Amino acid sequence: MDIEKAAPDRLVPTRQADRVGAVKLNEVVPRRHPGRWVATLLLLWLAISFAQNVATNENFHWDIFAQYVFAPQVIRGVGWTILLTVAAMAVAISIALLLVVMRGSDNPILRTCAWFWIWFFRGTPVYTQLLFWGLFAVLFPRISLSLPFGGEIVGLDTKMLVTPAVAAIVGLGFNESAYLAEIFRAGFNAIDRGQLEAAQALGMRQGRIWRRILLPQAMRVIVPPTGNETIGMLKMTSLVLAVPFTLDLMFATNAIANRLYLPVPLLLVAGFWYLSITSLLMVGQYYLERHFGKGVDTIRARTE
Amino acid sequence: MNAIMTPPRSTDAQPCVHLQGIHKFYGAVHALRGVDLTIKRGEVCVAIGPSGSGKSTLLRCINQLEQISAGRVFVLGELAGYTEIDGRMHVLAPRRVAEQRRRTGMVFQRFNLFPHMTAIENVMEGPVQVKNMPRAEARENAQALLKRVGLAELAGRYPSQLSGGQQQRVAIARALAMEPEVMLFDEPTSALDPELVGEVLDVIKDLAKSGMTMMLVTHEIGFAREVANHLVFMDQGAVVEEGDPRDVLNRPSNPRTRAFLSKVL
Numbered sequence: 001m002d003i004e005k006a007a008p009d010r011l012v013p014t015r016q017a018d019r020v021g022a023v024k025l026n027e028v029v030p031r032r033h034p035g036r037w038v039a040t041l042l043l044l045w046l047a048i049s050f051a052q053n054v055a056t057n058e059n060f061h062w063d064i065f066a067q068y069v070f071a072p073q074v075i076r077g078v079g080w081t082i083l084l085t086v087a088a089m090a091v092a093i094s095i096a097l098l099l100v101v102m103r104g105s106d107n108p109i110l111r112t113c114a115w116f117w118i119w120f121f122r123g124t125p126v127y128t129q130l131l132f133w134g135l136f137a138v139l140f141p142r143i144s145l146s147l148p149f150g151g152e153i154v155g156l157d158t159k160m161l162v163t164p165a166v167a168a169i170v171g172l173g174f175n176e177s178a179y180l181a182e183i184f185r186a187g188f189n190a191i192d193r194g195q196l197e198a199a200q201a202l203g204m205r206q207g208r209i210w211r212r213i214l215l216p217q218a219m220r221v222i223v224p225p226t227g228n229e230t231i232g233m234l235k236m237t238s239l240v241l242a243v244p245f246t247l248d249l250m251f252a253t254n255a256i257a258n259r260l261y262l263p264v265p266l267l268l269v270a271g272f273w274y275l276s277i278t279s280l281l282m283v284g285q286y287y288l289e290r291h292f293g294k295g296v297d298t299i300r301a302r303t304e
Numbered sequence: 305m306n307a308i309m310t311p312p313r314s315t316d317a318q319p320c321v322h323l324q325g326i327h328k329f330y331g332a333v334h335a336l337r338g339v340d341l342t343i344k345r346g347e348v349c350v351a352i353g354p355s356g357s358g359k360s361t362l363l364r365c366i367n368q369l370e371q372i373s374a375g376r377v378f379v380l381g382e383l384a385g386y387t388e389i390d391g392r393m394h395v396l397a398p399r400r401v402a403e404q405r406r407r408t409g410m411v412f413q414r415f416n417l418f419p420h421m422t423a424i425e426n427v428m429e430g431p432v433q434v435k436n437m438p439r440a441e442a443r444e445n446a447q448a449l450l451k452r453v454g455l456a457e458l459a460g461r462y463p464s465q466l467s468g469g470q471q472q473r474v475a476i477a478r479a480l481a482m483e484p485e486v487m488l489f490d491e492p493t494s495a496l497d498p499e500l501v502g503e504v505l506d507v508i509k510d511l512a513k514s515g516m517t518m519m520l521v522t523h524e525i526g527f528a529r530e531v532a533n534h535l536v537f538m539d540q541g542a543v544v545e546e547g548d549p550r551d552v553l554n555r556p557s558n559p560r561t562r563a564f565l566s567k568v569l
Contacts, residue, residue: 197369198416198475202430202482203406206398212433216420295419295462 064265068256069272077252078273084168084237084248085277089230091173096180100188101210103181114181121178127242129175133167134243165247168240176233183225187218219292227285231278249273318381320345320486320517321366326375328361328541335361337541338375343486343534348512349519350528350549353538354564359521360413362538363488366519367408368401380407380485406434409479413491415471417463423474424450424459430482442481449477453507469500473507480511487511487518494523525568529553537561 018025054060068074095117102114121129132139137158144155162170191214199209238250245251249270257266321343328336336358343349351359364370365377368385377384384404386393396404417426427446431437437445450459453473463471472492479487489508493501505527512518512531522528528535528549535549537558545558553569556562 192414192416194412194414194416195418198410198412198418200369200402201367201405201408201410201412202478203402203404203434204430205402208433212429213418217418220420292420295421295464 059264060268061262061265064260064262065268065272068253068266069269071256073252073256074249074269074273077247077249078277080247081234081237081249081273082277084165084172084240084245085230085234087169088172088176088237089233091169092176092180092229092233093226095174095177096184099177099181100184103185104188118178118181121175122182126172126175126236127239130168130171130239130242133162133171134164136162136167164240164243164245167243168237168245171243172233172236172240176229176236180226180229183229184218184222187220187222188214190221191217216292220289220296223285223288223292227281227288230281230285234277234281235274318345319343319378320347320380321519322376322378322381323362323365324376324378326362326365326377327373328358328365328370329373335541336365336372339538339541339543341536341543341546343517343519345517346515347517347534348532349534349536350532351519351521351536351538352523352525352528352564353536353544357538358541359536359538360490363490363519363521366486366488367405367410369410379404402434406482407485409482409484409487411472411475411479411487411489411492413494415463415468415475415495417471417475417478419463422460422462423455423466426463426474427477427481430478434482446477446481449480450474452480452510453477454503467500468496469503472496472504476504476507476511485517487516489518489520489522491521491523523568525553525565537564539564 018027055062099114099117102110105111140158142155143158143161144152146152146155195213195217196209199213204212237248240248241251246255253266253270257263260266319342321341323339323341326336326339327334339358339362341349341362351362353359361370365372366379366384368377371385376388382404385396385401387396388394417423418429421429424443424446427449428439428442431442431445432439447456447459450456453476455470455473455477458466458470463474466474476492492508493504496504501524505524508518508520509527509531520528520532532549534546535552536546537544537552537556537560539560545552545556545561552561553565556565
């Protein structure tokens with residue numbers, strides 16, 4: 001029993017050691033892969049020639065790229081794009097969580113409402129939805145709470161509430177929530193039913209069970225596709241010109257490009273920033289996956 | 305502990321679990337056909353019988369993981385799941401059901417440990433989340449419980465790093481952490497490799513010796529003979545024979561019991 005317990009730690013040899021205790025380890029000669037070296041050299045050669053061509057090609061106007069990549073209106077665009085992405089995803093995630101709980105509920109009213117929300121926001125184009133959010137203040141000039149046939153209790157001008165930024169965030173967030181709800185549902189469905197029963201048997205209540213037992217396990221399945229959706233959202237923010245919201249990165253670079261009659265370097269500026277933000281998001285995703293892989297990734301680590 | 309939070313402990317005279325005419329239908333399938341059963345305080349009640357005889361279903365009715373179709377379940381004198389008014393069964397609020405479940409501990413065939421928590425976190429989860437026990441105190445209790453099931457050194461391991469027998473012992477500690485008055489075991493050794501069965505049975509045996517009231521569903525007839533003081537033989541959704549294990553196992557009076565025992569002994 002004692003030996004068995006100690007074994008997993010002791011039997012892991014360091015790479016150089018040729019013996020563990022009294023055991024002489026096999027001397028293993030790894031397989032050689034000459035093809036990989038050839039392929040590497042070939043790809044490197046291709047990559048370098050391509051990079052050299054792009055770098056020296058005058059059609060790319062790298063001087064313009066350098067001039068505008070950190071320009072104030074571009075940086076402001078980057079800031080707004082990140083803000084829109086984060087805010088819209090925050091709205092989407094909150095609503096999606098609510099939708100998932102509603103769809104799993106005993107209450108038929110909640111189930112039906114969630115179903116209709118997903119049906120509607122997934123079934124209409126996001127561009128159309130953004131146009132409508134932009135027109136919201138025109139369609140409903142005043143939002144008020146009033147008694148039927150009676151006077152107004154409270155009310156305010158819609159323009160004060162639904163500003164272009166709010167319209168953009170709500171439009172993107174509501175649309176995304178429908179997609180995320182389905183991703184989340186898949187994550188929760190992947191959990192063994194025994195987990196719910198074990199938590200119920202401990203006397204835990206539904207809210208705690210969702211938060212402590214189901215959500216952390218679902219996250220493992222949910223995070224990778226949600227990372228995907230976040231990156232998708234980053235680029236979907238360029239659609240907010242439908243609102244019209246005119247401060248995001250794509251609009252800013254397009255505006256400069258139209259002024260200079262030089263679309264290519266400004267597209268490179270936009271691409272550079274989108275790629276940079278995506279890389280940043282991927283780092284975040286890596287840490288999230290590591291956190292929620294607790295208790296599962298340990299198996300992988302041991303068998304490798 | 306807050307006095308209001310502590311459920312009233314049943315007296316010796318009162319049965320811990322009392323089942324009255326339990327029926328269970330799954331659609332057209334009649335899984336339980338009018339089961340009556342009483343488990344007294346300190347009793348170790350073992351249910352045996354062929355697969356599909358309804359013994360697991362019956363066990364799961366006690367802590368309301370299954371909803372019964374007819375009959376009454378009383379746990380520690382309290383009607384489980386409903387308030388009866390003028391012969392009609394009014395469904396209890398989820399909060400009340402959760403409170404009732406706290407008084408029973410359950411151990412599952414497939415362990416059902418929470419995979420994202422270490423062994424000790426699994427054991428602490430109930431007391432911290434349900435009883436609002438301070439973490440330090442819960443950790444201390446959990447450590448003591450893990451020691452009791454022989455796993456003190458493995459407290460920091462995740463379930464995936466434990467053998468089946470070790471996982472099941474953590475699951476027993478997790479159930480005990482809620483200080484239940486009745487323990488329910490649903491085939492606790494059926495998913496284990498043969499050489500790991502013993503370590504789990506030893507823990508259950510110790511628990512029985514400590515006077516814990518429990519009901520076990522098992523296929524381990526030898527174990528039933530050793531620890532049970534109340535044996536129930538079920539077949540086709542009904543209790544066919546029950547009584548002292550030596551009597552039932554050595555001199556079964558019912559032909560169906562005899563037929564079953566001749567196959568497994």
